[in-house]
Amino acid sequence: MTRPSHTGAVDTIRVLHIDDEREPLRMTKKLLEMADERLKVESVSSPVEALEMLREGGFDCVVTDFKMSPMDGIEVARSIRESSDIPIILYTGHGSEDVAVKAFAVGIDDYVRKELHPLHFEVLANRVRGVVERRWAEKLYGDILDGSRDGVLLLEGTNFIYANQAMADLLGVSDPRELIGRDSLDWIHKSDRERVKRYSLGRQRGEDMPSVYEYNVETSDGRERVFETSASLINFRGRKGSLEFTRDITERRQIRDELKSSDQRWRSLVELAPDGIVTLDLMGRVTSINAAFTKLTGFNKDEIVGKHFTKVGTITTKDMGRYVKLFASFVRGKALPVIEFDYRRKDGSLGKGESVAQIVELEEGKKEVLAILRDVSDRSRMEEDLRESEERHRSLFDDSPVSLWEEDFSGVKKRLDDLRESGVIDLRTYLEQNPDEVLDIRSHVKITAVNKATLDLYGAKDLEELRRGFASMFTEESHAFFREELVALSEGKTMVEGESTTVTLRGDRRHVDLRLVVPHGYEGSLEKVIMSVVDITEMKQLEEERQEHSQELEMKVEQRTRELLDAERMAAAGSIAAMV
Known part of the structure; x- marks a missing residue:
């Protein structure tokens, strides 16, 4: 399942409705689209044809009848689930509790009984929108x-x-798929195995267990590491499970152990650390900072140590409430993720920071919060520049008056590599002698995006219609140009250009100027290529008219020249006759 492309409406939901009776098909399409204008329903009476359409993609939801031939709705859903997680609604007037149980067992998302009242279709529209939006949310x-x-x-x-x-x-x-079904205890050191098992099973039984804990592991590649896990109980598809967020704290544990063994060594490490380090007591008062923290913020120790963190001046007003809540939950035992934040320097300027925090035990059981801060202002600016660059590129792409195509040629590259490995040396001659090979390679071109100028040029209403008509756009000349593209790409070239012809979806033959460019970074994979198509039909026609007019003028000049020569000859002959 895919979201609608950027060339269509963002909130359009494409529904494939399957029913072997024509009248319910017609009525459901009409009333569903009336109930919610965001739904675009495509109807099909054959379950087999429906499965073929789904393999081509482009739909967000399937609504299927139960009693059909040669496959019923349960069998259709079972076939779909072999390759797709697209939401499926069983929509039938012949349902029962047994049918509903079987439907949910094969992975159908919802079950709706048919009713004749027109308002019923508003309910069905809501159910369609609900399963689609839920699937989008799950994917996100x-x-x-x-x-x-x-x-x-x-x-x-x-x-x-x-x-x-x-x-x-x-x-x-x-590969994370290698872990599915495996016992997580296989990686936990035997000294911690029973404790972690007791936590996990007890939590799933509803018992009060620690939510944050540490343990030792032995990784598959032989390393001994220390993990910290934050765990909670969840219901997953009707079953109780343990959702856990885990990070490797080996280095942090080593630092903590070293801090315990030698306060002086700890102080040296802190002072020499390139990142800012600050410690706070559990009431939120700053107990120490290192030199890097002073360099980051401009505040020295006398201005910070002993103050509550809310009074230091580094936290912006808009973030104050959020950090108070985070600190309170942290000292109560809730683990914090890596936090990105804005901070204020002594000179009033703002910086971007990243922080991790840990509660550490000092002498005599005393605990403090250790926070490590890193300035990420440069990285943040680079990310913002990158986002702006991508937005500008997308705007230029979408609004360009020239037809632009963004295509994935990775499948094309694989075919070219296969031909090279099979012993093909002269690719141009091979493709000329094997035109079916060119058609096969063309089928591996994936159109990922086009702009509005492309849809207008070819007379397509959206990207999907353009994709369906892609093969019909080729002429003998454009097949020849495509062959030259393949030869150039196989030779490592990153730009191909030339004139050719194409056919629009309306059947109009157009002369075009084509240019294919491989963007930097995609030379090895060809996962992205950009094609520009400039319609030069009118220019060609003007050139032909100019040539015809030029030829006509030349003929008239030649004719007039002959007439003048003939007149001169006659005049000369008359003069000679007169003298005689």
Whole structure:
């Protein structure tokens, strides 16, 4: 399932409705689109045809009848679930509790009984929108977890049922899918194994267990590390599980142990650290800062030590309430993630910072908060510049009067590599002698985005229609240009240009000036190429008219010259006759 492209409406939901009876198909499409203008319904009476359409993509939700031939709605859903997580609603007038149980067992997201009242379609529209938006939210949440710098895992009992890439990296495993179904205790050192098992199982039984704890692990690649986990109880698909956020604190543990053994050594480490370090008592009063903290903020020790952190002057007014709440929850035992924040320097200027914090034990059981701060102003500016650059690029792309295509040629590159490995040396001759090979390679071109000028030029209403008509745009000349593109790319060239012809979706033949460019950074993969298409049909017509007019003038000049020569000859002949 994919969100609508940037060339269409952001909130459009494309629905594939399957029903082997024509009248319900027609009525459902009409009334659903009336109930919610954001729904665009495509109807199909054949379950087999519907599965083919879904394989091509472009839909956000499936609404299927139950009783159909040759496949019922349950069988259709089972086939879809083999390759897709697209939301499915079983929509039938022949339902029962048994049917509902079977539907949910194969992965159907919702079950709606048919009713004749027109207002019923508003209910169906709400259910469609609900399952689609829920799936979008799940995907977004999954992307956030997968991109987290902390290891994220979900346990049932002590077995993995989810792990992100960061968690796999922590355990020395290349692919997080290798962890699914494995016992998490396999990586925990035997000295901590029973304790961690008791925490995990007790939490899932509803018992009061520590939410933040440390333990030793032995990774798959033989390293001994120390992990810190923040765990909570969740319900996952009707089952209780333990959601855990884990980070490697080996170096931090080493620092902490060294601090315990030697206060002087600790002070030296702190003073020499390149990052700002500040300690606070559990009431929030600053007890020490290092030289790097003074360099970051401009405040010296006399101006900071002994003050409550809210009175120091480094926290901006808009963030004050947030940090008070964070500090209170932290000293009560809740782990804090890496925090990015704005801070104010002594001279009034603002900086961007990143911080991690840990409660450390000092002598005689005394505890303090140790916070490490790093200035990330330069990185933040670079990220902002990058975002602005991307926005400018997208604006230039979308608003350009020239037809622009963004395409993925990675599949094309793989085919070219396969041909080279199979022994093809003269690619140009091979492609000329094997035109079907050119058509096969063309099928591996993926159109990822186009601008409005492209849709206008080819007469397409949206990107999907353009993709469906891509093959029909080629002429003999454009196939020849595509062959030259393939030869150039196989030789490592990053730009190809020339004139050719193309056919619009309206059937108009146009003369075009084509240019293909491989952006910097994509030379090896060809995952992104940019194609510009300039319509030069009118210019060609004017050139032809100019040439015709030039030829006509030349013919008239030649004719007039002959007439003058003939007249001169006659005049000369008359003069000679007169003299005689």
